Structures are given as structure tokens and as C-alpha cells.
Amino acid sequence: MEKWGRVGRYENVAEPFHCDVGHSLFMGHLGNHLLNAADFHSSDRGFGMKFLNTVNKTWVLSRLVIEMTDMPKQYEHFFVETWVESAMRYFTNRNFRIESHDGRSIGYGRSIWALIDTETRQPCNLMDIRDGEIACWVDADKECPIAKPGRVKMSKDVPMVAEIAAKYSDIDVNGHVNSVKYIEHVLDLFPLDFYQDKFLSRFEIAYVAESHAGDTLRFYKEQMSENEYEVRITKAVYDDENNASETECVRSSVKFIEKNK
């Protein structure tokens, strides 16, 4: 434990093909950097995916929220800090801080992870792993000044705005639709012009159920206020008589602010 501090810090760069038309890093790629940081941090400290797989356990990302005041620009280096804020029996809260190349805090993130058994897919007690060693890594004092993930009630009759079949590039190593790809798909519900006027200030996503290659994903979008939107993604599920019903896979909240011109 002496080798590693409680907070992990990782340097990244905003690669050209990971930047949008405004020369800013795409939120999906930022999300990927955060999830990588979580993976490096937990692996280095003995509770990462690689170790967990040897005992038939894995982390499942349940929620992720990212709030930014600025985004790294093309070619800029930036840093992602991550730490465990708390560890309960079945869930752990992991936070993030994003620092610009010149040392400014430009954003924060919060995430919630469950530990599950890879065979039964049932939740497992975190405290059973290495005698609850994860508790030694908790840093409850480091600041993360953004609101926790919330739950907003969408209206019942929200129109479907897009329907896509999950394809090869959408599927991750576990055979599920990739957590990062969902971020892309949600943000693709807004036209390009939109991003020229508005800055994506808060992105929140809840992974409710897994979806797989060939599943048809349906996207429902509701405008909650001038710059706030809720998105629900469902997949069609067929019963024995081939009747389709929809199961919710993902809920997302997207908040923009007007750009200074």
C-alpha cells in the first residue's frame, strides 16, 4: 500500500480524431479516459478487473455523471484524478477530477459501481474481496463539488426520436453494448449546429439493463427546460409468442449552457 496513494492521477491527450468540430474532446472519449483511470487505479491497488476475473467477479458500471466547465482542446494534455469516495456492501462510489494542461480544475465526475459474480450475475459483497481491503483506499474528504446522480421522471408519451440496431463496433469485450458508445449515441440525438451554440455542461447516464448485438435500441428524448433533456433508451424484447415488449436499458440526462460568443 505504500507504493500507491489513495488518489490515482493519469495523464491523457486530446487526440485529433477524438475531437469534435469545435476542436474539443468528445464527451464519449472523455468518459473512456475516466473509465480507463478507474481501471488503472483499481488494478494497481489489487481490486481491478484482472484480479476479480480470477475469482469470477467483475465490476459493473451503474451510473456515471460528468460535469465540465471547460473541455480539453485538440492536442492538449490533461489529467484525470480518481479515488474511491465510499464503499458499501454492494456498491462503491468512485469520483473523478479533470485538470487542464495548465492546472485548472475543469470538471468532476461521479460513478457508482456494483460488484457481481460473473457466473450467477448476482451482486456480491465488496467486503468479501481481500478481507474488505477496498475500505483502506477510501478517501471521503477529497472534494467533488458536483451533484450526485439524480433521477428525473420523464413523461409517459415521449416520442421516439431514433432507432438503431446495435452493431459490431457497439459491442464490448463482454458482448454488451459498450458504455462509451451509449454516450455517443445519446449525444448524436442533437444536431451538429446545436453544439456550435451550446456547451455540454453536465452529462449523466444510468446503465439499467444490458443490451447485446442485434438488439434494436429505441431512443426517446424529452426536453425538460430550455437547455435540459432526458433520454431513455429501450430494447425490444420478444416473448415466447413473438410479441415485443420494451425494456429500459439506459437513462440519461443532458444539460447544456449557452456558449459565450
Added chain:
Amino acid sequence: MEKWGRVGRYENVAEPFHCDVGHSLFMGHLGNHLLNAADFHSSDRGFGMKFLNTVNKTWVLSRLVIEMTDMPKQYEHFFVETWVESAMRYFTNRNFRIESHDGRSIGYGRSIWALIDTETRQPCNLMDIRDGEIACWVDADKECPIAKPGRVKMSKDVPMVAEIAAKYSDIDVNGHVNSVKYIEHVLDLFPLDFYQDKFLSRFEIAYVAESHAGDTLRFYKEQMSENEYEVRITKAVYDDENNASETECVRSSVKFIEKNK
């Protein structure tokens, strides 16, 4: 010039969310690493995008071909080498070698780039940049044992297999559909099952014309032999009387081999 050799060498890692259901790096992400290597190599040697933009010039990728015998697996480190094979008046040939974490050559790449004026969009003479200094960097002797990009004639009446509107995530910093995203879209024309039986051994793409956000891309796929496919992507273009005609944007050849079981 003493500081840098002719060949650039860059270390990468196959990140978890950049790997497919077979735990192998996606070809699109490998393509991104190659294009990054090209950018780093040329920037370090004084003929990169950053410098060229100051003189209203830019590199445009015309062709890319990647041939692999193995793919980096999730979490594996790997190396990309790149060098300039030749520099003509209007084009340069840049090659790549991909080396596995344990020192094996697992693939090669070839690319062709044009230099254009960012205002007129017309080709420029490479030899006018820094008095033709690029010629000093040419390494014509380093081995790149894969066939040059070819041109296969597709049949006339190939069926359209997909149609997608270019969205926010598809668009790069220049406002064009991202070179890497095209690779993803082409490979998404094959079902997931396909990749469980077959290994993608050669991927070739020619960027013929630029497309933009809102353009509707149409994908035509023709099977040329048991494991070889040609793909043509067009965009619909409207004349003054609102009649649509199709313009070819991209041509791609995809070659698989059966996996050893």
C-alpha cells in the same frame, strides 16, 4: 535533424473499450493509432499539421491500407513505427509497422497523403515546404511487405445495404466525416457472428470526396470472393432543381481469413 531518426516509434495500449467481443483491438482504433503516429512523426520533424496550418496548408489522407497477421489483445501494449517511403511533388507515401508487446511484427500499413492549400483546397507542391526538407526524411529501404493500395472494379448493380445520416460524433475538427469513423461504419456492415469465425486480415480505404454533417451516406457492398468484399460509400447531392445524384465518397476493400479453431 540529429534529434530524430527517420523512423518514429510510438507505444500504445489496447484499451478495454477499444476492443471487440473477441478481446482484440478494433481496426478503427488501430487506424486512429496509425494516424496519430503519422501526426507525431511529421510534427516532430517540422512538417506536421500544426506548422502547415500556419502557412495555410494541410495534409489530406487519400488512402490507407492495413494488413495484420495478429491483433493486439485487451490491455496489451504494442508499438507503431512509421516512416516516409517516398515524397513526390503532390503526394507522399507513408508506411507503418505494428509490433506486438513481445517484439513480433504483427502487421504493416501503407498510406498516401496529399498536401493541399486550406483556402483554395487545391493540391500544393510538397517541395515548396521548407525547401523540400521532407526529402531528407525519406527511408526507401525499410521493409513494408504488403501490397500497395489497389483498385478493384465493383459491379454496376450492387445493392445498397445501409443508409445513415452523418451525425455529431461522425464529424471531425474540419467539419468532415472522420476518417476513423468511416472504418467503423464499413466494418459495421458485417454481423457480429462474422467476426467470431473470421479474422480481418486486410483493410483498405480510399477517401475520394469529403462528406459533412447531415449528409446521408449510402453503403453498397459486393462480395468478390469467399472472404473478400468491396464497399462503396456515396452521399446524395442535390442540384438547383432539388434532384438528387450520388457522389462517391469512399471506396473500401475488406479481406478476411478463416480463424484457426
